[in-house]
Amino acid sequence: MGALHVLSGGAARGLIAKLREDFHKQTGRVIEARFGAVGLMRDRLLAGEACDVLILSQALIEELVVAGRVMPGSARSLGLVRTGVAVKAGEPVPCLETTEAFKDALLAARAIYFADPAKTRAGTHLMQVFQRLGLMPELAPKLHFFNNGSTALQTLSEAQDAEARGVLVCTHMTEILTTPGVLCAGVLPKGFELATIYTAAITARSEQPQAARLLIDMLAAPEAAAGRRAGGFE
Numbered sequence: 001m002g003a004l005h006v007l008s009g010g011a012a013r014g015l016i017a018k019l020r021e022d023f024h025k026q027t028g029r030v031i032e033a034r035f036g037a038v039g040l041m042r043d044r045l046l047a048g049e050a051c052d053v054l055i056l057s058q059a060l061i062e063e064l065v066v067a068g069r070v071m072p073g074s075a076r077s078l079g080l081v082r083t084g085v086a087v088k089a090g091e092p093v094p095c096l097e098t099t100e101a102f103k104d105a106l107l108a109a110r111a112i113y114f115a116d117p118a119k120t121r122a123g124t125h126l127m128q129v130f131q132r133l134g135l136m137p138e139l140a141p142k143l144h145f146f147n148n149g150s151t152a153l154q155t156l157s158e159a160q161d162a163e164a165r166g167v168l169v170c171t172h173m174t175e176i177l178t179t180p181g182v183l184c185a186g187v188l189p190k191g192f193e194l195a196t197i198y199t200a201a202i203t204a205r206s207e208q209p210q211a212a213r214l215l216i217d218m219l220a221a222p223e224a225a226a227g228r229r230a231g232g233f234e
Contacts, residue, residue, distance in 0.1 A: 007044055011175065129192045
């Protein structure tokens with residue numbers, strides 16, 4: 001039986017991981033998934049990469065429906081994902097509750113890891129936040145770009161204690177909550193937050209639309225709501 005192909009924003013990595021075994025038991029199919037920046041995943045689809053299920057921002061899914069690349073009526077919302085801040089487990093957790101506290105945490109950090117602003121919406125948003133706060137001159141030497149938030153978190157998780165000291169990672173809450181070895185400090189303060197609604201849909205050229213629909217039903221099912229919330233979806 002052929003694999004079910006998924007192209008997804010990194011925010012849904014944890015949800016897919018939890019469903020792999022159950023989906024295989026029900027269908028006999030394995031899930032072959034690629035995760036990355038939503039724009040990159042859209043571009044992979046448009047370039048002809050095999051894909052049955054697409055998990056991107058609601059706005060991108062709506063654009064692809066209009067473009068004839070997504071099956072009309074197949075989209076299901078998985079929830080809203082906020083951007084948060086993480087530290088390595090065991091490190092002091094900074095306060096982020098106010099703008100001033102957030103500024104203090106950024107200025108006190110030895111390094112700040114996040115997704116490449118040239119490739120991701122989250123990275124672009126964070127650069128705009130730093131500029132709005134008027135901190136770019138102080139923060140510029142501390143900024144470290146990664147292909148995606150998961151890679152930034154993994155780098156922090158695997159770092160020795162001395163290397164991880166004073167490092168903040170800014171990325172999706174879903175990635176923070178599903179990465180071992182890191183702790184969530186909180187979400188970006190009000191007025192600077194980035195919140196994205198993620199949506200799953202069947203591609204127009206899916207060769208396995210029934211299996212694709214089953215996976216989306218499993219992801220979006222009411223009985224899976226607690227798991228979505230635990231994984232950072234609101």
